[in-house]
Amino acid sequence: MSIPHDTFECGHTLEELSQYLDTGDFPDLRHLETCPDCRNGLDSLRRLSTAGSELFSKDLAEAGSGNDDWMKDILANLKLELRPGRSIPLRSEHPADTLTETEGSVLALVRSVTDLAPGAVAGRVRLEGDVTVPGEAITVNLDLAVAFGNPLLGSAEALRQDLGEALARHTELNIAAIDITITDVIDTPREEP
């Protein structure tokens, strides 16, 4: 078929049909079911859309995998800056010493303890409360992804305890609560034992 003009005899345009395919908006939806010109136009645009998807699939395959050298080169060049976050004061033996740890290192600790729990992966971690003031009550908010069928889905008590112990050992924060929210369930093959 051919499309001689942008405007069909029925008065509608290919631009309207193009928008209809993207948004579903069209001035007269019933017209689309009966008008042969519009139906032909839509068929052509849909064939183009299919060809576009095929080209994208081909390009995507050609682009390679995220484990290829091109990505390794890019990652090596990134030089990601660290995110230290707030400075958390630590007690010192000598008043003249100012010791601190970074909030980023505490978040990393929470992540690493969480990741050790079978079937669990930490997401975002937030320390609520003013960590720059010694002794302030701090609430840890942890987003968690859990593998499907994992007992953690029922109770995060053991993890809460592990986190409490690790934070007590490695920080001087006054942890008032550890709130764990399971935000995602990982639907994957069972982990290797």
Next chain:
Amino acid sequence: MRDQLDLVPDAILAGRAADGDTAAFEALARRYGPHMRACARRLTGQYADADDVVQEALVQAWKQLESLREPAAVKGWLLRLTGSRSIDYLRRRRNHTSLSALEEGGAGREPAAAAPGPESSAVAASGTEALKAALSRLPEEQRRCWVLKEFNGQSYEQIAQTLNISPASVRGRLARARITLVREMEGWR
């Protein structure tokens, strides 16, 4: 499950990356890098440029991740950054090209993807080859709209922001691109 970051949902990776976890960020980069590269390559015309664009987009993503409101939407966000960085790259290249063309007194580098040759032969091997050839003959502005829509799935509003034009212009350019492509493709049928 630390070793299985590649299996973890986007939102979790994006949340960790925003907290400063470089391993989570790299897992996101590996996951969507190929899509970003494919988009940037179709916009800039070659992998060498596409890799520069992907790298710029990832640097920007790392800096701005904390501002991403919906971590689950990180894929679309990365692709939009890729589109924007590609357009910037093309603008810089065009300026550079017109300068060097002046200096050398000759034609500069070919514009992106406008490669004549076997691809523009009327006996294109397949639909995708025909489409590639037709795409390469589209006006630059129309091709950008088309790639941002069809490769990245960006909305009219998002494309408008990327190209700094109105959504109505996006609708018009996209429609003109498709009309031309349909004509050329159907000619080969």
